[in-house]
Amino acid sequence: DAGVTQSPTHLIKTRGQQVTLRCSPKSGHDTVSWYQQALGQGPQFIFQYYEEEERQRGNFPDRFSGHQFPNYSSELNVNALLLGDSALYLCASSLVRYGYTFGSGTRLTVV
Amino acid sequence: DQQVKQNSPSLSVQEGRISILNCDYTNSMFDYFLWYKKYPAEGPTFLISISSIKDKNEDGRFTVFLNKSAKHLSLHIVPSQPGDSAVYFCAASAKGQGAQKLVFGQGTRLTINP
Numbered sequence: 001d002a003g004v005t006q007s008p009t010h011l012i013k014t015r016g017q018q019v020t021l022r023c024s025p026k027s028g029h030d031t032v033s034w035y036q037q038a039l040g041q042g043p044q045f046i047f048q049y050y051e052e053e054e055r056q057r058g059n060f061p062d063r064f065s066g067h068q069f070p071n072y073s074s075e076l077n078v079n080a081l082l083l084g085d086s087a088l089y090l091c092a093s094s095l096v097r098y099g100y101t102f103g104s105g106t107r108l109t110v111v
Numbered sequence: 112d113q114q115v116k117q118n119s120p121s122l123s124v125q126e127g128r129i130s131i132l133n134c135d136y137t138n139s140m141f142d143y144f145l146w147y148k149k150y151p152a153e154g155p156t157f158l159i160s161i162s163s164i165k166d167k168n169e170d171g172r173f174t175v176f177l178n179k180s181a182k183h184l185s186l187h188i189v190p191s192q193p194g195d196s197a198v199y200f201c202a203a204s205a206k207g208q209g210a211q212k213l214v215f216g217q218g219t220r221l222t223i224n225p
Contacts, residue, residue, distance in 0.1 A: 041218075
């Protein structure tokens, strides 16, 4: 049974560009959350999607947006990239309360 | 404002001994606490959790203790094994949040020496 799958694993973007990261949740999970982990820090909650709607959002600007598809997969979009957006982006899926499964993440480098 | 703090960036323990990782929090609305383990190039993996109605939870070699009055929790690993070498994160969620939004500490890198 595949866990949470994220793509791509690594990418490099230039300041001002836009990026889309993808996540396929663990089989049977219907909720997807996104976290940003800067170097030397713990993951920070970006937002969560359930039933194709954003259920909750952390303290991130509107440049960060997302989407959930009918098959429960999700995308994270970041517009007008800044150097400070360089981080590991983690996707986590869940079905029941507290049952998070994390993917291995996408390492984004903004130059 | 760091609501969950892990003040030790690193910890080194001899194999077979006890590892104790500490975590402090400031938000009194937190009612559920979790510990995650992370290896390089992998996502965090859930280890153990505790609800605020308890003060201790055990699972094999792992025990989590919660001191609500001090807003402090700790993870004990006994005995420590080389495979336990990883970064450990504590996380908390507030009443009513469930799995919707976890607040993580900065992490503690645990190294188990043979």
